[in-house]
Amino acid sequence: MAIMEYWQHLFFTASIILGFISFCKSFIYFLKWLWVMFLRPPKNLKEYGSWTIITGSTDGIGKAIAFELASKGLNLILVGRNSVKLESTSMEIRERHHVKIKHIVIDFAKLSTEETRKRIEGGIAGLDVGILINNAGMGYPARFLHESDLEVIDSVLKVNLMGATWVTKAVLPGMIKKKKGAIINIGSGSSVVAPSYPLGTIYSATKAYLAMFTKSINLEYKTQGIDIQCQIPLYVSTKMVKLKPSVFIPTAEIFGKASVRWIGYGEQLCLPYWLHGVQWFLLQPIPDALMNWYILRFFMEGRRRSLVKQQTLINLHNCLND
Missing domain, CATH: 3.40.50.720 (NAD(P)-binding Rossmann-like Domain)
Known part of the structure; x- marks a missing residue:
């Protein structure tokens, strides 16, 4: 039982240390980003x-x-x-x-x-x-x-x-x-x-x-x-x-x-x-499959509108030439 508690305590301590290191890295990255975007001359x-x-x-x-x-x-x-x-x-x-x-x-x-x-x-x-x-x-x-x-x-x-x-x-x-x-x-x-x-x-x-x-x-x-x-x-x-x-x-x-x-x-x-x-x-966290699905739908709609506009211009041109 004591051995199990020891390993649980060790795991808990290691998790805190790794979490703290991860937080520090993210915080440093954020401070760097603020410097670069707003303060760097x-x-x-x-x-x-x-x-x-x-x-x-x-x-x-x-x-x-x-x-x-x-x-x-x-x-x-x-x-x-x-x-x-x-x-x-x-x-x-x-x-x-x-x-x-x-x-x-x-x-x-x-x-x-x-x-x-x-x-x-x-x-x-x-x-x-x-x-x-x-x-x-x-x-x-x-x-x-x-x-x-x-x-x-x-x-x-x-x-x-x-x-x-x-x-x-x-x-x-x-x-x-x-x-x-x-x-x-x-x-x-x-x-x-x-x-x-x-x-x-x-x-x-x-x-x-x-x-x-x-x-x-x-x-x-x-x-x-x-x-x-x-x-x-x-x-x-x-x-x-x-x-x-x-x-x-x-x-x-x-x-x-x-x-x-x-x-x-x-x-x-x-x-x-x-x-x-x-x-x-x-x-960044959005899965590629979901992004690909959205982007394809977005541009398919753009294609549809473009083709409608193109056909409208062709019809107008034909009407003017009739």
Whole structure:
């Protein structure tokens, strides 16, 4: 009996110790999270260089980041496919901030690798480029893979994969030469947080490429003084997402401010917006099977609405031509 009581007491004591250790680890993690999200001071981004190049800079997250970086006094090289929108965005920024702005007109979906490389290298020649924001991205309506338009798939691959790859390759030599720089790749929760992303397969797969691309080149160049990071937004209220702002869906401006605060810190993959971090934490205990069931139903409904809208437009077009 005494032996049994001894082992029961030992088990009880060990359980308390392990529980206390677990609590301490969780508490320390929470304190670290509070520091990183709310108290950690942002880097002095001008130390990287006086110019920042931003792809996909005329809408959504890219435009918001451009405004935020301009507020820090950084000169901007805006990259986009529409020269009119580039000029309009530049005028908006100049009205609020006294910075220099250059444009590079590129449609990643149409240009060859060689043409892309030459335009980027020509556009940044002679400039002290310290930061690259690879934000350009392309989505598409919820569809099964066999339903997806071949041209759309090709464009998504070129914009989301090749664009980021070749722009990064173009700016790296200058950063290596001066032994400093920062590269930020804008990823997606579809490739990291969700266990799968049905009916958006190509999009999520390209964003998964960005995550691995980031982790790998970070190892290649961290000894060269180049900070490389993949920032993971969940839903953000933009034209591409088409969702209204809510508790867990920030505006592009709110996300842009959070994004800039993280530039230069060591986390290779991060969720810059604090409520996205809370959302990710809440999603972790949900079994993958349940998440997959919900996500499939969610996108099936999106597909249904999209097809109805598409058919309505076709019917309207036919009526106008009759």
